[in-house]
Amino acid sequence: MPKETFLKLSEEKKQKVLNAAKREFARVPIEQVSIKNIVENAEIARGSFYQYFESKEDLLAYILKENADEIDTKIKNKIYETKGDVFDAYIELYDLMVKKFVENTEQEFFKQIFINLRLSDESLFTLIKSVKPQNIIKYFEMFDKTSLKINVKNDFILICDMLNVITRRAIVKNFKGNSQEECRQNFLKQIDYLKYGIIKKEE
Amino acid sequence: MPKETFLKLSEEKKQKVLNAAKREFARVPIEQVSIKNIVENAEIARGSFYQYFESKEDLLAYILKENADEIDTKIKNKIYETKGDVFDAYIELYDLMVKKFVENTEQEFFKQIFINLRLSDESLFTLIKSVKPQNIIKYFEMFDKTSLKINVKNDFILICDMLNVITRRAIVKNFKGNSQEECRQNFLKQIDYLKYGIIKKEE
DNA sequence: TAATTGTAATGACGCGGTGTCATTTTGTCA
DNA sequence: TGACAAAATGACACCGCGTCATTACAATTA
Numbered sequence: 001m002p003k004e005t006f007l008k009l010s011e012e013k014k015q016k017v018l019n020a021a022k023r024e025f026a027r028v029p030i031e032q033v034s035i036k037n038i039v040e041n042a043e044i045a046r047g048s049f050y051q052y053f054e055s056k057e058d059l060l061a062y063i064l065k066e067n068a069d070e071i072d073t074k075i076k077n078k079i080y081e082t083k084g085d086v087f088d089a090y091i092e093l094y095d096l097m098v099k100k101f102v103e104n105t106e107q108e109f110f111k112q113i114f115i116n117l118r119l120s121d122e123s124l125f126t127l128i129k130s131v132k133p134q135n136i137i138k139y140f141e142m143f144d145k146t147s148l149k150i151n152v153k154n155d156f157i158l159i160c161d162m163l164n165v166i167t168r169r170a171i172v173k174n175f176k177g178n179s180q181e182e183c184r185q186n187f188l189k190q191i192d193y194l195k196y197g198i199i200k201k202e203e
Numbered sequence: 204m205p206k207e208t209f210l211k212l213s214e215e216k217k218q219k220v221l222n223a224a225k226r227e228f229a230r231v232p233i234e235q236v237s238i239k240n241i242v243e244n245a246e247i248a249r250g251s252f253y254q255y256f257e258s259k260e261d262l263l264a265y266i267l268k269e270n271a272d273e274i275d276t277k278i279k280n281k282i283y284e285t286k287g288d289v290f291d292a293y294i295e296l297y298d299l300m301v302k303k304f305v306e307n308t309e310q311e312f313f314k315q316i317f318i319n320l321r322l323s324d325e326s327l328f329t330l331i332k333s334v335k336p337q338n339i340i341k342y343f344e345m346f347d348k349t350s351l352k353i354n355v356k357n358d359f360i361l362i363c364d365m366l367n368v369i370t371r372r373a374i375v376k377n378f379k380g381n382s383q384e385e386c387r388q389n390f391l392k393q394i395d396y397l398k399y400g401i402i403k404k405e406e
Numbered sequence: 407t408a409a410t411t412g413t414a415a416t417g418a419c420g421c422g423g424t425g426t427c428a429t430t431t432t433g434t435c436a
Numbered sequence: 437t438g439a440c441a442a443a444a445t446g447a448c449a450c451c452g453c454g455t456c457a458t459t460a461c462a463a464t465t466a
Contacts, residue, residue, distance in 0.1 A: 045416040116323065158393055410463100411463085412462090418455105
């Protein structure tokens with residue numbers, strides 16, 4: 001979290017700093033992000049940066065949190081709406097994320113973030129809290145499991161885990177030159193495979 | 204690729220350098236790996252490092268390649284053996300990788316690599332070539348597709364893509380304190396979901 | 407208005423790691 | 437033994453980092 005000093009700044013100055021930061025974060029993966037460049041872009045003194053933030057990770061987490069929270073709220077609502085259908089909830093999540101992250105003037109920034117997402121969970125970059133297993137399990141009771149092959153809670157977690165990783169991967173592909181339409185079709189097909197299986201039913 | 208100078212070194216010295224490197228790569232994610240530490244561990248001069256390798260990425264790629272090639276050969280054979288069953292091939296891949304990377308004295312090294320694997324493909328770290336879509340497609344003709352819901356090549360790629368990402372994720376979990384047995388059971392269950400679907404068949 | 411006090415901004419500084427390169431050492435062959 | 441190429445070495449200049457003593461500013465009080 002940014003320090004109080006930053007939060008007290010005028011809206012204008014805050015934006016200037018955040019824009020400078022996004023520009024730098026869009027340039028290279030976080031390890032290569034240079035605080036020197038950020039303070040130069042933002043026209044603040046080097047020391048000021050450390051008066052505002054603990055580190056570049058702190059700053060990035062703040063920027064991401066704003067975006068994640070927004071999606072988070074929407075997805076929570078969607079889960080309530082689609083009560084009974086995890087798959088629809090994930091498709092909605094996909095659409096929300098594409099809308100927010102791909103169709104965006106700050107595309108390059110988000111591209112950098114998504115492309116460099118790690119397979120591991122612990123990282124800073126797990127953007128959307130509500131789809132982390134420890135959170136989604138909260139919704140377990142709510143989902144309609146009668147039509148699904150779910151016996152124990154753990155089954156549900158395994159399924160969410162697959163949905164998670166497939167959805168994230170599908171988003172990443174949007175940043176890799178493939179057309180948005182193509183990506184979505186492929187994603188829907190994958191969801192379908194998950195729902196009904198890859199092996200043909202015997203007639 | 205290492206420079207010729209390195210390859211010409213005595214086996215003993217090469218091993219000393221590689222061991223020093225693995226030790227350092229096991230310590231922290233690659234961005235934080237310090238060449239200073241490597242040369243100190245290996246007891247060579249700083250300048251020598253650059254006589255041997257272009258960069259730390261170059262060195263890491265070399266170490267990984269050795270391991271990847273080994274798995275690669277085995278998995279190719281398995282694909283021929285299990286002709287007709289992509290799923291079995293991936294389960295074998297999983298087992299091979301767990302054996303090679305988890306049950307290993309160099310566990311910490313591989314842990315660091317896997318934990319920091321990126322969701323994106325372009326990266327250095329795509330260890331096993333034969334499961335990259337552009338490679339697996341070569342096996343397309345070989346697989347028995349009659350029992351699968353596959354109409355076009357692209358369907359096959361989408362399926363491999365899911366298998367890929369689920370398998371990798373399952374490996375990662377082995378490094379996260381979960382028991383090996385538990386991880387394997389969960390993985391097999393996920394493969395089952397993929398094969399037969401999550402939604403119950405109507406009787 | 408001037409004095410006081412607390413808060414924010416500043417940039418010079420020491421630190422540590424980087425990649426280079428001129429020099430030295432080693433090894434080989436006439 | 438000398439001459440030559442290949443390899444090893446570590447001092448060096450460079451760069452970005454995080455800190456911190458100092459300065460600037462704003463608000464409060466007399």
